[in-house]
Each structure stands twice: as structure tokens, then as C-alpha cells.
Amino acid sequence: MPASRVINFGPGPSALPQSVLEKATQGLLNFNETGIGIAEISHRSKEFVAFLSNIESLIRTQLDVPSTHSILFTQGGGTGQFSAVVLNLLxxxxxxxxxxxxxxRVMDYILTGSWSEKAFQEAGRLGGARVNVALDARKYSKDGVSFDNVPPHGEYAFSPAPAFIYYCENETVDGVQFSADPSAQTSFPFARLPRERSGLLPLVGDHSSSFMSRPIPHLGEHAVIFAGAQKNLGPAGLTVLIVRHDCLVDVDAAAKLGAAPVPLSLSYKTLADSKSLYNTPSMLPIYITGLVLERMQELGGLTYFEALNKKKAEKVYAAIRSGEERGVFQGKVQDGSGSWMNVVFNVLGDGAESRFLTGAEEAGMKGLKGHRSVGGIRVSLYNAITESDTDKLVGYMKNFVSEAGAQAFGVKFSC
Structure with a gap:
């Protein structure tokens, strides 16, 4: 690794594999032997259209997306989908x-963190239907006001026939994620979800910060899954959608019946009919995403990354527990609800957090400061973070705990 490169534990835009970045620099000058750079070539050229089609195939294969769903590429990030979901599904x-x-008409929202709360607020702002809070995890938190848990299945209160049910699979700010163990009470309550008269499930999942990090349970039953690329896939500027075909509706026909008009650039049917080329897409983010997906497939796809991400998270959580025993660290999320992607904790003591962050930067590790709304430390362990990167952080955490303990007893400590 060149001396100028550090380990980027930032929450997004996040780390990308160095091999991908090096290959991308070649594509900036000459995309797929066209003699034209990826930032210059026409989005309707046969070379780019073929590349986009291959990206769709890589996602479909690795995530096992059924033929009942379209894979679409758009802009606006996850935040743009807070609006698009409401408009299209209503x-x-x-x-x-x-x-x-x-x-x-009712829209059900499951609130487990800052991003699902923002989506809920946007639904209320747009109107067109009543918004029901099917679950507010803050009621089950240690302090009654924080997002620090995923409540058990019996606490959800869904509407009998909602237009859709919205959840955020991994809360980037709060470090809360639904368990990957389907038998756990902190897993997503698929068995309790109300279905439509037709038997379809009107389920919408924001998977922005966990997309392509592990398989998505019950993917084929979702109405819509969306994800910003800037966590595990590529640079900011690209949003990936997986949309069930019955949700690709004629929004103009719906408007004639009283639905809110939907801008064509937000219409899922428009995106599908144009094969994601209704307007000029985010060329460079799409290109880098394609390179990342190719690398993922070469390494073994989601089987490989699920095992790796589980191992990385377990190492960091073990270091936090060790620090808790010494009174140096304090975990922020209740047991069973912790994220694999964004591990959050506090460093206890006056000025201790600042010393932790300064020491980490001096050791070549950046992006560890928690979100401004909640503070603390946040370790983002996206796919590009290697086990070696994780081990370096864990080693630093252990040294920090030992040093803090030595100082507490007046012992001079040296690494």
C-alpha cells in the first residue's frame, strides 16, 4: 500500500478496493478499448450498454434475484428513494x-434508526395516505429516546392492509441491524407481515449500507429494495433498485384517478422501460461499481463476503467487550441488534474520545468519528475493509485499553 493511503473506516463515501481504483484509472483514459474514457463516452454506446447489462447480471446472480424483479439504476441516493417509494407505491x-x-390508505413504517425516521418524515410531508408507525424502537431503548435495539417480533403493530411496509435493514448512524439469524427475535418479522388480497407482500427495504454484504432474506417477496452504492459497491451518485414487476405501474393513469403526479425521472416504470437510460446515468460510479462486482464474483460472491464480514464484526465487538470490562469502552447497541457494517461505541473519560481518534489517525486509520447527531466512535466495516485492516484496528483498540488501564493506576505505559 502506498504511504499516502490510509485505512478508511468512514461510513460513506467509503473505502474501495485498491485494485479496483487502479483499474478505474485506466478506464478514465480508455474504457474497454474504445479509446474513449468512461467519463466521456456516450451512455448509449454499445460498449456502455453491454457493461450496464453485465452489472445487472452480476447483481442478479450473486443476490439470486428472481425473474419477477427488475434491477434498475438511477440517481438521487437513498434519500431520493424516500420520496420515490411513496409516489410509486401510492x-x-x-x-x-x-x-x-x-x-x-396507510403506509406502515418501522423505525429502528435515524434513516428510517427520515424516510417516515418524508412520507408524512408528501401525504396522500395516512402514516402508521408499526414500530418505534426508541420505546424499547435503555434511555427511552435512543435507537439502540431491534425489538422482539411481538412488538410490531402492522396495519391490516397497508399500501406498503417500509424498513431500513441497517441503520448506518445508530449501528443497529436486523439479525441474520432468522430464529432470533431481533431478526426481521417476515412471518407477521400482512399481505394483500392477491397474496403479495408490499414490503420495501432500504438496504443502502448493507447491500451486497450478505444475502437478503425473502428477497423475492419484496416489492422494492433500494441501495445507494457508496457503501459496499462504488462511489456516491448511483442508486440500485430491485423492483417487483407489479410495482412498475403507469403513474399517469394513477394520477388521473387522483394519485399525486410522479416526475418521470422518479417513475420505476420509466426507468424499467428505458433500461435505466431514460436520461444520462452516473457513468463513472456505474463503471466502478461494475469493477467491484466483478472482483466480488472472482472472490466467491456473497458466500465469501458474508463469512468475512461476520468475522470482522465479531473481532471488533470482542474488542469493545474487553474494553467495557476495563471501564474504557461502552457499547451503544443492545445485544443481538448490533450492525455488522457500522459498529458504534463510546470511549469513556474526559478527552478520551479525542485521544482515541488522534491516536488512530497517527496510526493510519481515519473515518472513525461517530455521526454528528450521536457522537462516539463508529467503525464502518464495508466489503473493502479487509480482515488485516480490521486486525490493525483491533490491535490499536487493545493497546488503547491497556494504556488507559495503566494510566488509571499511575503506571507508565509504552507500546
């Missing part, structure tokens, strides 16, 4: 049930 619901009033 248009769909209007076409299915035109007789219902706005108060009879």
Missing part, C-alpha cells in the same frame, strides 16, 4: 384500490 395502490380515500 400510485400502484390507487390503481388497485381507486375507491379508497387518503385516510383509508
Amino acid at each position: 400510485a400502484r395502490h390507487r390503481l388497485l384500490y381507486p375507491e379508497l380515500t387518503a385516510d383509508e
